[in-house]
Amino acid sequence: MKHITCIEDLRQVHKRKVPKAFFDYADRGSYSEDTLRANVDDLQQIKFRQRILVDVSKRDLSTTILGEPAALPLILAPVGLTGMQYGDGEIHACRAAQAAGIPYTLSTMSICSIEDVAANVDKPFWFQLYVMKDRGFIKALIERAIAAKCSALVLTVDLQVIGQRHADIKNGMTVPPEWSLSKLVDFATKPAWVAGVLRGKRRTFGNLVGHLKGTDDITALGTWIATQFDTTLNWKDVEWIRSIWPGKLILKGILDVEDAEEAAKTGAQALVVSNHGGRQLDGAPSSIEVLPEVVDAVGSRIEILFDGGIRSGQDVMRALALGAKSCMIGRAYIHGLGAYGGPGVAKALDIIRNELSVTMGLCGVNTIAEIDDHVLAI
Ligand SMILES: Cc1cc2nc3c(=O)[nH]c(=O)nc-3n(C[C@H](O)[C@H](O)[C@H](O)COP(=O)(O)O)c2cc1C
Numbered sequence: 487m488k489h490i491t492c493i494e495d496l497r498q499v500h501k502r503k504v505p506k507a508f509f510d511y512a513d514r515g516s517y518s519e520d521t522l523r524a525n526v527d528d529l530q531q532i533k534f535r536q537r538i539l540v541d542v543s544k545r546d547l548s549t550t551i552l553g554e555p556a557a558l559p560l561i562l563a564p565v566g567l568t569g570m571q572y573g574d575g576e577i578h579a580c581r582a583a584q585a586a587g588i589p590y591t592l593s594t595m596s597i598c599s600i601e602d603v604a605a606n607v608d609k610p611f612w613f614q615l616y617v618m619k620d621r622g623f624i625k626a627l628i629e630r631a632i633a634a635k636c637s638a639l640v641l642t643v644d645l646q647v648i649g650q651r652h653a654d655i656k657n658g659m660t661v662p663p664e665w666s667l668s669k670l671v672d673f674a675t676k677p678a679w680v681a682g683v684l685r686g687k688r689r690t691f692g693n694l695v696g697h698l699k700g701t702d703d704i705t706a707l708g709t710w711i712a713t714q715f716d717t718t719l720n721w722k723d724v725e726w727i728r729s730i731w732p733g734k735l736i737l738k739g740i741l742d743v744e745d746a747e748e749a750a751k752t753g754a755q756a757l758v759v760s761n762h763g764g765r766q767l768d769g770a771p772s773s774i775e776v777l778p779e780v781v782d783a784v785g786s787r788i789e790i791l792f793d794g795g796i797r798s799g800q801d802v803m804r805a806l807a808l809g810a811k812s813c814m815i816g817r818a819y820i821h822g823l824g825a826y827g828g829p830g831v832a833k834a835l836d837i838i839r840n841e842l843s844v845t846m847g848l849c850g851v852n853t854i855a856e857i858d859d860h861v862l863a864i
Pocket residue numbers: 511512513525563564565566593594595614642738760761762763764765793794795796814815816817818
């Protein structure tokens with residue numbers, strides 16, 4: 487992996503090794519992809535203030551996330567179908583995060599189940615929840631997360647209605663999947679990927695299997711899921727979740743100050759400023775554009791996490807400078823996983839760690855706590 491020097495290099499290998507339908511599912515966004523692009527572009531436009539002749543020999547990237555020590559201000563974001571990018575992808579990603587000293591978030595829509603991951607990693611991880619119409623199932627899922635000793639619940643609040651991703655439809659990334667000659671040929675040219683996924687524990691939605699009388703049939707599960715996203719979801723449901731989940735609660739998918747104010751009243755410990763990586767409301771502002779106003783409004787009352795468009799340590803520094811306490815990354819680690827499995831995730835984290843360390847050094851900063859808008863050239 488010596489030739490891999492940045493996240494884009496991992497992306498290129500991911501693209502080569504993983505079937506197009508799954509690569510595009512990870513890489514692309516909703517509708518015109520304006521918000522997806524804005525996430526990346528708006529971050530890159532933020533300029534740093536270079537500072538010289540400051541002793542930066544004792545740089546320390548450690549911090550706390552929800553009161554727990556972390557080696558970096560980073561969290562692996564929940565990513566559905568991670569186990570289709572690489573066999574047992576959720577377990578590999580979680581292990582890499584834990585080795586790097588940061589939290590991993592398992593998606594409701596994961597391939598490996600909560601129990602699969604818990605049985606194969608050393609430390610607690612976070613669980614991301616989609617609230618579905620079948621509240622009995624949701625209650626049982628929360629109980630499973632409690633039994634697995636998950637250390638935080640990330641309640642995603644921006645996917646009551648699903649933004650259309652054109653690429654997924656064109657690629658037959660539907661449930662059940664659509665097959666075509668070109669898709670079969672594509673799979674046939676990726677035997678290492680096929681073998682890896684076949685060796686994995688599951689090839690369906692691991693958390694949902696037991697629910698439908700033990701069926702592993704992706705069509706049955708997919709049909710059920712399609713009817714289950716709940717458009718009635720509202721703040722009362724957050725209260726209900728709060729009442730049955732005893733641990734730390736994080737609300738993910740907030741872009742609006744009024745919503746942030748509401749979130750701060752729920753008793754949640756943190757919120758994630760996020761537009762779901764440009765996969766939901768196309769035309770929404772980039773996450774970084776709204777971060778400062780959310781921090782101003784509620785940053786003293788609730789921990790502010792950030793995601794959307796982070797592709798480098800410089801981007802992490804930019805988000806911290808504008809008030810985020812830590813950042814979630816989605817595609818940046820998924821590219822590493824698709825490219826090389828667990829070592830690829832570790833590589834993605836190494837890249838971002840080193841970039842952040844150098845950026846801190848060149849901005850004259852030694853600790854994460856020192857990073858604020860003084861490091862920016864504005
Ligand atoms: C392939 C993919 C699947 C995702 N699945 C979920 C999910 O299951 N639950 C969730 O809350 N967010 C999901 N997200 C959103 C991420 O958690 C995160 O908000 C987003 O990836 C951040 O943007 P970035 O990819 O630019 O870092 C997904 C993102 C991607 C790229």
